[in-house]
Amino acid sequence: MNEILKQLLEEDQHDLKTMPIDKVERDRERRKDVLRILNSGGAAAAIDYIHAAVIFQHGETLEDWWQAYILGVKAIDLGFRPKWVAAVAMDRWLLHKGKPLKYGNQVIPFGGIYRIPPLEQNTSDEDRHLWNCPSLLELFSFKNLRGFMAYEGVSTLKNEDL
Template identity: 35%
Template sequence: MRALLLRYITFSVLSGYTFGQDNTELEKLYISDQSARQTQPINWEELREEDEARREHVLSILRNGDIQSARDYFHAAMIFQHGNSPEDIRLAHSFATIAATLDSSLENVNWLKAATWDRLLLNFDQPQWFGTQFVRDGDGNLTLYKMQPDVISDEQRTAWSVPTVSESLQLLEQRNNRN
């Protein structure tokens, strides 16, 4: 089913489909997705259920042909980025790539494209390229998920609005010291 949706998306983009106004319903789902991650402490089981409901809602919007603008694809990508399956992350990366293709100046769109790629690699237990994904170690501290050295330069990371590896490590140290 999701493979069929991915083909539909690709066909829509490549066929010169006219992209319209931002979808306000999708924007509300995005805001809900982001707000749910600001509440502390997070009830992870409840959040997983809410995330699944949001992803299903996005799919129904997609089926209706109502994901049209770069911002719509960005919002859909962020919602699917919080999925747990490789299929969810593949869709997130596809949505992010389409959003970046439609409007590369959209804030955080290149970062999201990098993050979804890294998340997909993490899902397949492969080293990430950009350094956007973190995991908890045995002591509960965040650590940078394993990386493939020298695939992406710090200049490329900066161009994609991704922190350099040293910046990410500094942020991790600060965050872990707060906890």
């Protein structure tokens, strides 16, 4: 395991919890550091690519989120399980392209509540399961969501059609 990538991920996670005023700039610098490590051959293990993917997932651009997806898939190719890190990156990329989400791993804050964006209709619960993502029922119940913090104060409605 690349210890520098691990440290960068720990800093990333700390910044998510504490939200320092210079978080955006710190995120940018981390992504630059990750690219230097990747370009110099400093990542070898699947966990290295997961660390890098999570850092890029907290990016600002379509390219950042696509890079997160590519890094997540590389980790999967090297044997990393579960697969949800790549799925979350894919959904974030799709969300910002204005496309329906494949797995349903993103929510949109809207007037103090969270809204689930449009979903790709061809993705089955079996596909979601293969990528360690919540089923539609779990998604609409806000259970087992991936890629963001859990919120206890969310209420749900029962929909007999699901």
